[in-house]
Amino acid sequence: MNSTVDAPRSALPAQLLKGQKALVTGANSGIGMATAIGLGRAGADVVVNYVADPDAAGKVVEEISSFGVRAAAYQADVSQEDQVTAMVGRMVEEFGTIDIMVANAGMQRDARFTEMTLGQWQKVIDVNLTGQFLCAREATKEFRRRGVVPAVSRSAGKIICMSSVHQLIPWAGHVNYAASKGGVLMMMETLAQELAPEKIRVNAVAPGAIKTPINRSAWETPEARKDLLTLIPYDRIGDPEDIANAVVLLASDLMDYVIGTTLYVDGGMTLFPGFATGG
Numbered sequence: 001m002n003s004t005v006d007a008p009r010s011a012l013p014a015q016l017l018k019g020q021k022a023l024v025t026g027a028n029s030g031i032g033m034a035t036a037i038g039l040g041r042a043g044a045d046v047v048v049n050y051v052a053d054p055d056a057a058g059k060v061v062e063e064i065s066s067f068g069v070r071a072a073a074y075q076a077d078v079s080q081e082d083q084v085t086a087m088v089g090r091m092v093e094e095f096g097t098i099d100i101m102v103a104n105a106g107m108q109r110d111a112r113f114t115e116m117t118l119g120q121w122q123k124v125i126d127v128n129l130t131g132q133f134l135c136a137r138e139a140t141k142e143f144r145r146r147g148v149v150p151a152v153s154r155s156a157g158k159i160i161c162m163s164s165v166h167q168l169i170p171w172a173g174h175v176n177y178a179a180s181k182g183g184v185l186m187m188m189e190t191l192a193q194e195l196a197p198e199k200i201r202v203n204a205v206a207p208g209a210i211k212t213p214i215n216r217s218a219w220e221t222p223e224a225r226k227d228l229l230t231l232i233p234y235d236r237i238g239d240p241e242d243i244a245n246a247v248v249l250l251a252s253d254l255m256d257y258v259i260g261t262t263l264y265v266d267g268g269m270t271l272f273p274g275f276a277t278g279g
């Protein structure tokens with residue numbers, strides 16, 4: 001019998017993104033990894049960006065290549081302008097262009113407010129917000145240069161920002177992270193408004209609690225799991241593939257009229273679950 005994870009995966013049309021070229025940042029683990037694999041399974045060629053752990057990136061490339069599409073791992077720190085410029089330039093050189101930029105790379109450096117160092121604040125803003133700005137900007141230059149190629153897609157390019165339920169839900173002890181995702185929301189909507197006339201679609205996916213290394217402490221013990229599930233009306237922790245499926249759909253022409261939207265993929269976490277019995 002298929003696992004619950006396999007079911008939604010295999011239901012996606014295999015060639016939905018045929019002929020498109022995608023770059024996923026932070027694609028050697030967690031949500032980025034599942035997303036890169038999902039895009040490859042949907043027929044896209046994929047660049048797997050990573051900053052550390054080339055072996056993990058290599059395994060993702062291998063899996064994507066097994067679908068008969070092209071894949072390569074590129075190292076770059078998304079918070080460094082020269083590295084992002086070089087990465088997108090290399091992709092255009094080696095793959096011909098870029099059609100889909102998934103600005104996914106993100107991190108947490110948690111601390112209570114007065115214990116949070118400027119370094120912790122800055123690092124998270126640099127990677128989660130500035131990194132997405134740089135990746136979106138470099139991809140946009142290429143989308144604009146190439147324009148629409150109707151045989152490939154109705155749009156000139158797609159940017160998908162990986163946000164979080166914490167673009168909406170305040171999160172004590174994580175002010176750097178919540179501020180970075182709040183910033184992603186306004187950045188994404190502003191870019192969507194600015195770029196839509198050029199047929200560039202900018203949208204975001206906002207995951208809830210997804211089982212990945214970033215939040216291991218929130219799901220690895222039975223007690224933590226139980227606490228976490230009180231925040232999720234749908235009563236299951238998300239799988240990275242739940243997010244990958246949302247990205248694949250948003251990137252595809254099935255969603256061609258979707259501009260500046262955040263797709264929450266969170267099992268209902270943003271529905272104020274405390275009010276199901278309170279208020």
Ligand code: BGC
Nearest residue numbers: 164165166208209214215218
């Ligand atoms: C965070 C996770 C957290 C989830 C729900 C995500 O954006 O990275 O650590 O479990 O939001 O709170």
